[in-house]
Amino acid sequence: MEIYSVDSLSGSLHQLETFLSEWTKYIENFSLVNNSSSANQLCLKEENDHLKVCQSLFSSRVLVISIEQDKLACLQRSIDFQKEQYASLLDYNSKLEQLVEQKEATCSNPSCKRVSTETVDNAFSMLLGRQKELIKLWREDIQVLRSNFAASLQKIHIYLFHQLGILVEKFQDQQAQWMKCSQENRQLRRYIQEWKGNLRVVARIRPSLFGNECNNTALRFIGDDMITCHQSLDSSAMSFTFDQIFPPHLPQDFLYEELQPIVSSIFDGFHSCIVAYGPTGSGKTFTVFGPDGKSGVVEFAIRMLFAVTDNDPSLVATISMLEIYNETVRDLLSEDPMASLEVREDTTTGDVFAKGAVGMEMASYSDALRIIQSGLDFRSTSATLLNISSSRSHLLCILKIRGGNEHIGSLYIADLAGSERVTHSHVQGERLDETKHINRSLSCLADVFSALRNQQAHIPYRNSRLTFLLRPALSKAGKAMLIVHVSPEEHELSETIQTLRFGQRARDIELRPTKSQGNSLFGQLERLSLKRQYFSIDSSSIFLRRQISLLRQQLADERRRRK
Numbered sequence: 194m195e196i197y198s199v200d201s202l203s204g205s206l207h208q209l210e211t212f213l214s215e216w217t218k219y220i221e222n223f224s225l226v227n228n229s230s231s232a233n234q235l236c237l238k239e240e241n242d243h244l245k246v247c248q249s250l251f252s253s254r255v256l257v258i259s260i261e262q263d264k265l266a267c268l269q270r271s272i273d274f275q276k277e278q279y280a281s282l283l284d285y286n287s288k289l290e291q292l293v294e295q296k297e298a299t300c301s302n303p304s305c306k307r308v309s310t311e312t313v314d315n316a317f318s319m320l321l322g323r324q325k326e327l328i329k330l331w332r333e334d335i336q337v338l339r340s341n342f343a344a345s346l347q348k349i350h351i352y353l354f355h356q357l358g359i360l361v362e363k364f365q366d367q368q369a370q371w372m373k374c375s376q377e378n379r380q381l382r383r384y385i386q387e388w389k390g391n392l393r394v395v396a397r398i399r400p401s402l403f404g405n406e407c408n409n410t411a412l413r414f415i416g417d418d419m420i421t422c423h424q425s426l427d428s429s430a431m432s433f434t435f436d437q438i439f440p441p442h443l444p445q446d447f448l449y450e451e452l453q454p455i456v457s458s459i460f461d462g463f464h465s466c467i468v469a470y471g472p473t474g475s476g477k478t479f480t481v482f483g484p485d486g487k488s489g490v491v492e493f494a495i496r497m498l499f500a501v502t503d504n505d506p507s508l509v510a511t512i513s514m515l516e517i518y519n520e521t522v523r524d525l526l527s528e529d530p531m532a533s534l535e536v537r538e539d540t541t542t543g544d545v546f547a548k549g550a551v552g553m554e555m556a557s558y559s560d561a562l563r564i565i566q567s568g569l570d571f572r573s574t575s576a577t578l579l580n581i582s583s584s585r586s587h588l589l590c591i592l593k594i595r596g597g598n599e600h601i602g603s604l605y606i607a608d609l610a611g612s613e614r615v616t617h618s619h620v621q622g623e624r625l626d627e628t629k630h631i632n633r634s635l636s637c638l639a640d641v642f643s644a645l646r647n648q649q650a651h652i653p654y655r656n657s658r659l660t661f662l663l664r665p666a667l668s669k670a671g672k673a674m675l676i677v678h679v680s681p682e683e684h685e686l687s688e689t690i691q692t693l694r695f696g697q698r699a700r701d702i703e704l705r706p707t708k709s710q711g712n713s714l715f716g717q718l719e720r721l722s723l724k725r726q727y728f729s730i731d732s733s734s735i736f737l738r739r740q741i742s743l744l745r746q747q748l749a750d751e752r753r754r755r756k
């Protein structure tokens with residue numbers, strides 16, 4: 194609602210008063226004029242019109258006044274309402290002031306203050322006490338839990354330690370049993386092999402030189418005597434069985450056990466040979482001389498010889514080192530290692546030798562190592578694409594045992610030069626000539642093996658210097674071990690397969706007895722004696738096994754009793 198101000202109302206009343214006084218003056222003037230002549234009648238008419246205007250003006254003013262009065266009444270009502278509100282507010286304020294005063298009076302009273310502080314203090318200290326009690330209880334609980342935990346932990350430790358002990362014992366037991374069993378197995382296999390008179394063939398896989406043998410999915414080892422090979426992803430597996438397989442990373446010493454019988458056969462009057470065969474870079478020199486030139490097969494054989502000759506001063510051990518380079522035979526221990534030697538045959542004994550080759554007496558083990566090193570210094574090696582130090586010749590270390598003037602036996606250890614594909618090695622000139630000679634003499638060796646396997650009447654030993662010199666060991670009176678070497682690299686797979694095939698075929702060779710010998714009385718007697726040995730070993734191993742299980746039982750009983 195619009196509220197009019199008091200000023201605007203009083204302005205309207207003032208206007209009305211002014212109008213009324215003007216009207217009175219006008220009436221007085223009119224009576225004066227009425228008293229005059231007719232000229233005054235015109236004037237009267239005008240005045241009459243004017244009066245009409247004034248009347249209408251007056252009636253409009255009256256209307257305004259009544260509106261203003263209404264407004265005034267409304268305003269008055271509003272003022273009254275405000276006044277009422279104000280009065281009630283004042284009343285409420287005074288009540289509030291009273292209350293505030295009362296509150297202030299209460300708070301300023303010291304006794305009242307003390308009471309409330311004490312109450313709060315008491316409540317607070319009570320709470321604090323309760324909290325402390327709770328903390329103490331919790332601490333005690335934690336202490337108990339801790340000691341329980343430590344005790345449990347100790348119990349668990351003792352239990353686990355005990356269990357571990359049992360497991361270790363079991364493991365050692367199993368390991369010993371396994372070692373014993375595999376040793377017996379090997380021994381039996383060796384006996385069967387000797388009985389059959391075969392050439393022993395083992396395979397050695399060198400570790401990858403690029404550290405990626407795990408990537409080679411083509412080669413798989415099955416047990417300790419079988420290897421399978423996939424030529425391509427969709428081809429079926431070829432399997433090769435050997436007398437023993439030496440996988441990569443198997444230390445050199447594992448070979449020694451296999452070598453023992455063949456090395457010791459030298460004292461039984463045999464001409465034996467150990468031949469390291471394989472493609473270039475497959476690890477033949479590593480096997481024969483070791484990485485340092487003194488921890489290979491040669492070093493092991495010499496140690497074995499000295500173990501016997503040291504106890505028998507009548508026995509003398511000698512060594513010769515012959516190199517077959519481009520089909521010429523050289524003596525690496527002679528004063529002129531480049532001189533070419535002739536290969537001759539002693540028709541009475543059947544012995545084959547290089548005429549004029551030095552047989553150096555080995556005074557001691559260290560003396561032997563020195564001699565070997567002096568021979569190796571003259572060996573023909575050179576760097577090729579496939580091997581940084583490739584042997585370009587076949588090397589024969591010939592160990593002989595003499596008793597007085599009598600020749601007892603000999604062992605030929607051959608580190609053959611590696612076969613290589615010229616397309617792979619890209620050799621030229623002198624190296625190409627060497628490669629051709631190497632490959633040709635290796636193929637002569639394969640021919641000899643093939644003739645032996647087929648038991649041909651003529652064995653082509655004389656086709657190469659290598660096979661001719663090895664004839665005593667590769668004949669029916671000889672003993673031989675072929676170590677085929679292969680590389681695990683995938684890009685050398687075809688060489689690997691070729692080498693494994695060569696080894697596999699060699700396994701079928703029977704050096705003795707031949708069919709006719711097998712049927713002879715001597716052959717039958719020999720078989721019988723070997724059979725007996727075989728069965729006596731078998732029965733003694735059964736007896737030993739029984740003894741072991743009995744002892745184990747006793748040990749277990751004793752342990753139980755002590756507890």
Ligand SMILES: Nc1ncnc2c1ncn2[C@@H]1O[C@H](COP(=O)(O)OP(=O)(O)OP(=O)(O)O)[C@@H](O)[C@H]1O
Binds near residue numbers: 400473
């Ligand atoms: N069993 C092994 N463990 C570790 N490294 C090996 C093993 N066999 C071979 N090697 C390494 O492989 C490389 C080639 O070996 P090695 O020279 O013996 O081959 P090779 O067959 O004699 O070759 P070549 O026919 O060309 O003379 C060498 O670096 C050698 O140290």
